[in-house]
Amino acid sequence: LFSVFLTLFVFFLRYNAYRTPTFPQFRTQYIRRRSQLLRENAKCGFEPGLRRQYLRLRSQLLALRYGPLSEQSSFRASSVRSSRTTLDRMEVRFVIPKHCFAHISGSHQLNLGCGLLFYIPILTLYYFISSVPRLQFANDDKHLLACCSLDGTLSIMTLSPPPPTVKVTLKGHAGPVTDFAWSLSNDIIVSTSKDGTLRIWNTEDGRCIREVADPEGSELLCCTFQPMNNNLTVVGNSKHHLQVVNISTGKKVKGGSSKLTGRVLSLSFDAPGRILWAGDDRGSIFSFLFDMATGKLTKAKRLVVNEGSPISSISARSWISREARDPSLLVNTCVNKLLLYRVVDNEGTLQLKRSFPIQHGSQPLHSIFCPLMSFRQGACVVTGSEDACVYFFDVERNTKAIVNKLQGHSGPVLDVSFNCDESLLASSDATGMVIIWRREQK
Structure with a gap:
């Protein structure tokens, strides 16, 4: 399940440049929200059922907005590869003035x-x-x-x-x-x-x-x-x-x-x-x-x-x-x-x-x-x-x-x-x- 999330994350980051080209301030709204949800989820413990429900609902919303996914096989293969990747986490909590x-x-x-x-x-x-x-x-x-x-x-x-x-x-x-x-x-x-x-x-x-x-x-x-x-x-x-x-x-x-x-x-x-x-x-x-x-x-x-x-x-x-x-x-x-x-x-x-x-x-x-x-x-x-x-x-x-x-x-x-x-x-x-x-x- 974690590898699925990681693959989705890399996908959204890689294609960030193509999202709302005329409004760059909105490009990372999705990623910021995901990061916030993960931190909140870590505080109350991991609930597999809730995660599956979230992914199912998310897939339905994406399908309604952009159509059905056409590369399911390659998506799974990518998930398997990503699961072997070691992550490095550094928590950052500071504010740069005006930024x-x-x-x-x-x-x-x-x-x-x-x-x-x-x-x-x-x-x-x-x-x-x-x-x-x-x-x-x-x-x-x-x-x-x-x-x-x-x-x-x-x-x-x-x-x-x-x-x-x-x-x-x-x-x-x-x-x-x-x-x-x-x-x-x-x-x-x-x-x-x-x-x-x-x-x-x-x-x-x-x-x-x-x-x-x-x-x-x-x-x-x-x-x-x-x-x-x-x-x-x-x-x-x-x-x-x-x-x-x-x-x-x-x-x-x-x-x-x-x-x-x-x-x-x-x-x-x-x-x-x-x-x-x-x-x-x-x-x-x-x-x-x-x-x-x-x-x-x-x-x-x-x-x-x-x-x-x-x-x-x-x-x-x-x-x-x-x-x-x-x-x-x-x-x-x-x-x-x-x-x-x-x-x-x-x-x-x-x-x-x-x-x-x-x-x-x-x-x-x-x-x-x-x-x-x-x-x-x-x-x-x-x-x-x-x-x-x-x-x-x-x-x-x-x-x-x-x-x-x-x-x-x-x-x-x-x-x-x-x-x-x-x-x-x-x-x-x-x-x-x-x-x-x-x-x-x-």
Whole structure:
């Protein structure tokens, strides 16, 4: 009986994206009600007769509304398979201000890669009132997660010990939050917003330490810390400008500015902090040499990936695996492909190494390297996609590079983030949903 319920649950979750497309707030009404009924049922004990009566009545109602079921045999087979699945339950009882939320526990059928790790959803789902463009686990922390929303807020959540809680909500931006970054010690977060301000936050109490307004009054679209000097932050704006800011003084660094061909959408340093890559909405990636002593930026190289296709994400890695020691750059751009580049010199010159097919035509998608990929067989990258899925690609495979596909979102998956030991993966989408996935060994 439990396996029947589990199969129904997975069915409804998988096809959630097709339910009330013009009213996304109603998509999880069924699941929230089921979760409530299960909790109430657990309090008063299990009654098999009542459950059978409920399922019979439910089948009659569904048949009247949608017609008789036509795949009874496949439904039973699926129930048998699902009964062998181990569930992971995490009870969640907290409220995010201005957000509605739902909690489910269950598992999805996944496409598993040989010898690789795969993930099942803890299915802790948070529903924000608007899109969640970015999320990121804290540095060297397994359970501290932050995410920003287009409603102008950021939330810092602690996932352990259960139940997960919202540690603090960062409020102050007057416009959508476009990007944020953790400091190395996790005591500070910097964020950018379309309200034209850069804000520095204390992550313990949520206090805004400093607000830095853009002198041109333009929208700020992305930011990143200088990895070797967290007193410096690089910010990109909608008027094509790149600027290094000293967060202690709130002032721009002399010589730390440059101009791109379009709106600056994405930034990434190499590990030593000597090269900075910036992507714009015209399809170009620029490399800059960063002077560690002065904070000065020197423009080095430019690569036009695809004219007019925005570069929504750039992620740098010093080396991918034991077999691939070259520095690499992972790029999302609106050409329905995830691109992997090799860095060929000390000026950040890029050479295309691999491309992987995904659905990416207009949304600001992001991707990441797996943090521990260098210490096991295979090398993986993970990306969101506009088909509401999360994809794992093995960059060393010549064929069948997709080794995993996670389903459960109801809209384009905008960002993905691993914690430090890869035990948890977080993903967010354009409907305001955040899913936490837990790693399982095959």
